[in-house]
Amino acid sequence: MHETQTVTNPLLNEKYLVSGGYKVYPKSYTKNDKTSFVMFKKDAEKYLFVKGSGPLFDELEGETLSEDTKIAPANHANRLVLNRYFDYTNPRAFGNKITTMGVGDRLGLASPGHIDIMRQYQVKPILAQQSIRELSLMERSIYDVLDAASYAVIQEGYTGGFGADGDHLKLEEDIKLALDAGMSMLTLDCSDYIRNEVPEMSVEEQEAEYNKLPEELRKHYEKAYLDKTFEAAGMSITFDREELIYNVLLYSDALNYMVHIYNEYIKKADREIDFEVSIDETATVTKPESHFFVAQELINEGVKVNSLAPRFIGEFQKGVDYMGNLEEFEIDLAKHANIAKYFDYKLSIHSGSDKFSAFPIVAKHTDGLFHLKTAGTNWLEAVRVLANHNPKLFREMHKYAFDHFPEAQAYYHITPDLDSIKALDEVSDEELPEYMNDRNARQVWHVTYGVLLTAVDEEGNRLFKPDFFANMDEFEEEYRESLVGHIGKHLETLQIPKV
Numbered sequence: 001m002h003e004t005q006t007v008t009n010p011l012l013n014e015k016y017l018v019s020g021g022y023k024v025y026p027k028s029y030t031k032n033d034k035t036s037f038v039m040f041k042k043d044a045e046k047y048l049f050v051k052g053s054g055p056l057f058d059e060l061e062g063e064t065l066s067e068d069t070k071i072a073p074a075n076h077a078n079r080l081v082l083n084r085y086f087d088y089t090n091p092r093a094f095g096n097k098i099t100t101m102g103v104g105d106r107l108g109l110a111s112p113g114h115i116d117i118m119r120q121y122q123v124k125p126i127l128a129q130q131s132i133r134e135l136s137l138m139e140r141s142i143y144d145v146l147d148a149a150s151y152a153v154i155q156e157g158y159t160g161g162f163g164a165d166g167d168h169l170k171l172e173e174d175i176k177l178a179l180d181a182g183m184s185m186l187t188l189d190c191s192d193y194i195r196n197e198v199p200e201m202s203v204e205e206q207e208a209e210y211n212k213l214p215e216e217l218r219k220h221y222e223k224a225y226l227d228k229t230f231e232a233a234g235m236s237i238t239f240d241r242e243e244l245i246y247n248v249l250l251y252s253d254a255l256n257y258m259v260h261i262y263n264e265y266i267k268k269a270d271r272e273i274d275f276e277v278s279i280d281e282t283a284t285v286t287k288p289e290s291h292f293f294v295a296q297e298l299i300n301e302g303v304k305v306n307s308l309a310p311r312f313i314g315e316f317q318k319g320v321d322y323m324g325n326l327e328e329f330e331i332d333l334a335k336h337a338n339i340a341k342y343f344d345y346k347l348s349i350h351s352g353s354d355k356f357s358a359f360p361i362v363a364k365h366t367d368g369l370f371h372l373k374t375a376g377t378n379w380l381e382a383v384r385v386l387a388n389h390n391p392k393l394f395r396e397m398h399k400y401a402f403d404h405f406p407e408a409q410a411y412y413h414i415t416p417d418l419d420s421i422k423a424l425d426e427v428s429d430e431e432l433p434e435y436m437n438d439r440n441a442r443q444v445w446h447v448t449y450g451v452l453l454t455a456v457d458e459e460g461n462r463l464f465k466p467d468f469f470a471n472m473d474e475f476e477e478e479y480r481e482s483l484v485g486h487i488g489k490h491l492e493t494l495q496i497p498k499v
């Protein structure tokens with residue numbers, strides 16, 4: 001059995017740690033049988049100072065200092081060892097009765113700050129949350145993401161449980177990879193199977209297209225829905241012929257894919273997996289009738305959904321507040337929240353970072369039970385720390401980001417007004433951190449993280465990455481506090497109760 005102590009830490013006085021002057025993380029002190037360890041940082045890399053004997057001591061790889069002392073790197077192999085001995089270092093599923101918040105850590109540095117603040121609230125963190133797109137842009141693997149999350153849990157002495165989300169996965173090979181790696185949540189992005197041309201068709205064109213479908217399939221849908229009214233949490237949802245044809249054409253291919261993925265991967269998994277269906281990554285706003293249709297079909301096929309993400313009215317763009325009419329949004333979200341309650345799963349809000357004006361509406365109509373995804377806002381807080389301490393590097397990265405914005409914008413739907421952004425030569429060094437509050441500048445920075453951190457010079461050397469991470473290492477605690485404040489604002493505005 002294990003125990004985690006955060007006050008009494010006998011390893012803090014070890015000669016190796018004291019004489020080396022290393023930064024030690026006191027909350028990480030952990031004991032298992034005859035072995036104990038504490039995490040420390042040496043030359044910007046993290047290690048475990050391990051003391052004792054027994055199986056855990058023997059299995060951790062590293063440099064042996066004496067018969068009972070070892071320095072174990074915080075690497076992938078040792079993470080797998082720790083996973084076997086300390087279950088709380090493994091990601092877990094939370095089901096549909098616990099509020100969860102995805103706080104994807106693009107840099108591998110943000111989870112300690114996320115844990116610091118989120119452990120104070122009645123919410124569970126999904127610490128590892130990366131899409132294949134983000135992994136590719138950052139030249140990271142899914143194993144890197146899981147390693148960073150597990151070691152953050154150890155560093156913070158956090159035993160409350162965390163999740164890991166294979167975010168916006170589309171391809172079966174990526175889904176298999178994510179689940180084999182140990183992800184506890186899967187967000188299935190069905191956008192490739194949603195026919196976005198359907199809303200642009202005339203009623204006559206939709207009818208003609210519908211008649212091309214197999215007769216057996218049409219009979220199935222017509223028997224289940226045609227001219228029927230469903231009462232869902234105080235709402236009446238009716239499918240006349242036009243409404244039914246619209247939804248069948250728009251979503252039938254996507255539904256087939258959802259059912260296939262669930263039966264082939266989720267149902268056959270050797271552990272609980274939180275299964276989220278995403279129909280939000282499209283240009284088509286999800287009508288309440290469409291949400292109901294998709295959910296009812298999944299229920300009919302025996303698919304257990306933990307959360308579903310519709311495409312709301314207005315704009316949920318990256319790193320900035322909600323764009324649209326809040327009164328209309330509240331009416332729309334209330335309907336979707338009622339449908340989610342009716343089918344007993346959580347409503348999921350994607351691109352949810354910094355949507356402060358919308359958060360009280362989300363809290364009100366979901367009764368505080370939802371899943372919300374954030375990610376890039378944590379990168380933006382890192383950039384703010386950089387602006388505060390290394391204005392020269394900030395300015396160089398800013399220019400490069402704007403010069404290469406078009407290639408980064410291809411990956412994200414954002415619409416910043418570039419002309420409204422104040423020229424950087426008109427901004428003093430002291431004003432740079434505040435400059436990150438400009439919504440248009442934030443959006444440019446938000447999507448160019450991959451371009452910036454993989455940029456190379458003519459000799460193939462990284463232009464910014466080494467210096468950027470050196471600054472993050474030096475100002476580690478400031479970054480933590482920045483995240484505590486920023487994510488804390490999210491939690492407070494979402495009206496999540498404290499523990």
